[in-house]
Amino acid sequence: MWDFLPHLLHQALFGAAAAAGFGVLFNFGLRALPWCAAAGALALMVRTGGLDLAWSLEGATFAAAIVTSCAVSALRRVLGPACNAVALAGCIPMVPGAFFGEALLGFFALTAPHPADAAEIFVAAAEHIIRVIFTLAAIGAGLAIPAQLLKNQDF
Amino acid sequence: METGDDPVVIRHRELERYANTALKAGRIMMESGASVSVVHRGITMIARGFGVETIGLRSGYTSIAMTVHVADQTITRMLQVGRLGVNHRLDLAVRQLCARAERGGMSVEEVEAELARLVRETPRHAPWFTALAVGLACASFGRLLGVDWLAFGPVWLAGAIGQYIRHHLLHRGVNIFIVAGAIAFLSATLGGLGAIALQSATVQLAMMASILLLVPGVPSTNAQTDIMDGYPTMGSARAVWVLMIMLFAATGIWFAEELLGMRS
Structure with a gap:
């Protein structure tokens, strides 16, 4: 447990920084940015915990998105209609952009005249793209389900 | 009448x-x-x-x-x-x-x-502040992906420069897909060069992290939300847009990797 704690805190810290950084890009107000950071930290902590329990990346991401969405829903009196957006900002660090890039670079490599290990490259790229699709679906569903069930206000 | x-x-x-x-x-x-x-x-x-x-x-x-x-x-x-x-x-x-x-x-x-x-x-953050924040987000993404500390600064700088130039190009009305390709090339090259100069062991990861400012996270989740809400046409259009942005970004990083000799 104590061996795992520094890694968990590391992931939470950089999840918070990534969520807050993208919060600035999305033009969240300065008062909302700490909430974005907190949502990012929570999401990454849950996902890291899930991965440590040997869950799949997609399963851990789904759990993290659900927990984040529920947590901001619990704060909806404070956050108001912004709560869904804060949850989304918190989940941005889990968007598998690097997997997406790797998958496309893998497919590009297959277009070379005589690619070495074409089958391996194809399988790796396909695996990456499948992970992208399922992880994005996990984030979308994880955010949407609590917001729908708890009837978060949009206005 | x-x-x-x-x-x-x-x-x-x-x-x-x-x-x-x-x-x-x-x-x-x-x-x-x-x-x-x-x-x-x-x-x-x-x-x-x-x-x-x-x-x-x-x-x-x-x-x-x-x-x-x-x-x-x-x-x-x-x-x-x-x-x-x-x-x-x-x-x-x-x-x-x-x-x-x-x-x-x-x-x-x-x-x-x-x-x-x-x-x-309605206020907007200053472009320099947004650039610094986005650079930090890229560097943080990098840490989550496993980029070492030596590459942290170069990724931050590359992401910030990429965001600053992207902001100005988009304000000048340059096509968003061309901007994605160009910024991916620039940021990946800068991040890669910085990581090489500092003898990082994770140069390729640093290059990938440097372009993560281009990943359209909100449109990709909106695509799914729209489909779930009963608007598959709009959701599909958003998904195709996301795919196109990522294709251009991947092309940019591919050229950067070629330039820095990372693909051999």
Whole structure:
């Protein structure tokens, strides 16, 4: 447990920084940015915990998105209609952009005249793209389900 | 009777003003990153505040159309939508205006003036501040991916420079896909060169982390939200847009890796 704690805190810290950084890009107000950071930290902590329990990346991401969405829903009196957006900002660090890039670079490599290990490259790229699709679906569903069930206000 | 005195024409003109004002609010929300269902509800709330009934709404990727009805008069109007981005504060402010307008008591002129004021006065972070924040986000993404500490600074710098230049290119009206390809090439090259100079062991990961500012996270989740909310056409259009951005970004990083000899 104590061996795992520094890694968990590391992931939470950089999840918070990534969520807050993208919060600035999305033009969240300065008062909302700490909430974005907190949502990012929570999401990454849950996902890291899930991965440590040997869950799949997609399963851990789904759990993290659900927990984040529920947590901001619990704060909806404070956050108001912004709560869904804060949850989304918190989940941005889990968007598998690097997997997406790797998958496309893998497919590009297959277009070379005589690619070495074409089958391996194809399988790796396909695996990456499948992970992208399922992880994005996990984030979308994880955010949407609590917001729908708890009837978060949009206005 | 002159056409200008015809009560049907007069009523149509009134309805047209209601529809255009409600559509303007919808356009701002859509351009600020709202999902289709939120845009439709906002438009409907404003129309209801004016005392008209919304019979139908349709959102495409570049336009919104609505049909409004009151006292046997019905019209359909469509408004062009510009580039879809994310602007949380503006989106939230327009949603609040929709709620106020729905309660009634606001004229078309008042809603129009308030919309114009919100677009003009809603604050945005300074470009340099956004660039630093986005650079930090890229570097943080890098740490989550396993980039070593030596590459942290170069990724931060590469992401910040990439965001600053992207901001200016988009303001000059350069095509968003070309911008994605060019910024991916620039940021990946800068991040890679910095990581090599500092003898990082994770140069390729650093190059990938440097371009993560381009990953369209909100549109990709909005695509799914739209499909789940019953708007598969819009959701599919958003998904194709996301794929195109990533294709251009991957092309940019591919050229950067070739330039730095990482592909051999």
